[in-house]
Amino acid sequence: MTCVGTVRVGISGWRYPPWRGAFYPPGLPQRRELEHASRLLSSIELNGSFYALQRPESYAGWARETPAGFVFSVKGPRFVTHLKKLAGVDVALANFFASGLLALGPKLGPVLWQLPPNLGFDAARLDAFLALLPRTHGEAAALGAGHDEKVEGRALTTTATPDLPLRHALEVRHASFGDAAADGRLLDVLTRHGVALVTADTAGKWPWLAHLTSPDLAYARLHGDAELYVSGYDDAALDRWAERVREWAATGRDVFVYFDNDVKVRAPDDARALAARLGVAWPPPEGP
Structure with a gap:
């Protein structure tokens, strides 16, 4: 029998003022928006981590506010991807993994690394960066122990789930990555490191x-x-995406799909519509 992976469909971020009174019921306090969204969608990308290092108490709070079985993807910091452009990032990575994402425990899903449009393909640079990434919660905790003063006094470098895998995904935006994919160079680097x-x-x-x-x-x-x-x-369009996701899941891979078309409050509605097509509508049968 063909192994079928788990499918999660969600949104990129959840704090958007235009969603208030539309996706979020009128009068819902802002502090309860994550609670509301996580009862309708099975996963959310955490975007705040892209802009600044978050705190362990924030991650722990997000974990408490979401139901059992919910999963976050966490976006890697732009300091690593956009400012340092993946090079010389040992301490920056340590600071990120010490900043608290391990407080999510089993709700910690993939880490997303989004590259800037002005960073072209460089096989050696990408290979060296991917080799630094931790592959388990325990490895992430060990890497975080090398943090500097930026997170001193607020670091989390222990985990109750050391053996849980930690997976990574790479989003590229420079045209040269398309060429490198066509001739196999990009795919070779990513495949060797097991990065999506x-x-x-x-x-x-x-x-x-x-x-x-x-x-x-x-x-x-x-x-x-x-x-x-x-x-x-x-x-x-949703039918086409549903078919593509079914094909991916049929390979045994877990599939994460996030809608980021948030300007006109389309993301949560589109996410729920795709989840329904795939038979993975939320919420789960039990509470948190």
Whole structure:
């Protein structure tokens, strides 16, 4: 029998003022928005970690507010991807993994590394960066122990789940990655490290890449079908995505799909519509 992976469909972030009174019921306190979203969707990308190092108490709070079985993806810091451009990032990675994401415990899903549009493909640079990434919660804790003063006094470098795997996904935006995928260079690096290549729907702005490079993970980000961050997905588009996700899951890979077309409050509705097509609608049968 073909092994079928777990499918999760969610949203990228959850704090968007235009969603209040639309996706979020009128009068819902902002502090309860994550609680509400996590009862309707099985996963959310944490975006705040991209902009600044978060704190252990924040991650622990997000874990408490979400139901059993819910999973977060965590976005790696732009200091690593956009400012340092993956080079000389040993301490920066230690600070990130010490900043508290291990407080999510079993709710910690893949770590997303989104590269900037001005960073081209460099096999050696990418290979060296991927080799630094921890593959278990225990390895992440050990790496975090090398943090510097930026997280001194607020670091979390222990974990109750040391043996849980920690998976990674890479989203690319420079055209040279498309060329490197076509001739196999990019796929070779990612496959050797077991890192998933993100399939990003960007209304044609950045490369479309739908290659499976991780043995157990497929990852997609849907930024807009026709207009970046704005347009929604009609029935035909959602049907096509549902078929693609079924094909990925049929390989035994876990599949994470996130909608990032948040400008017109389309992301949560599109996510729920895709989940329904796939038969993975939320919530779970039991509470937190």
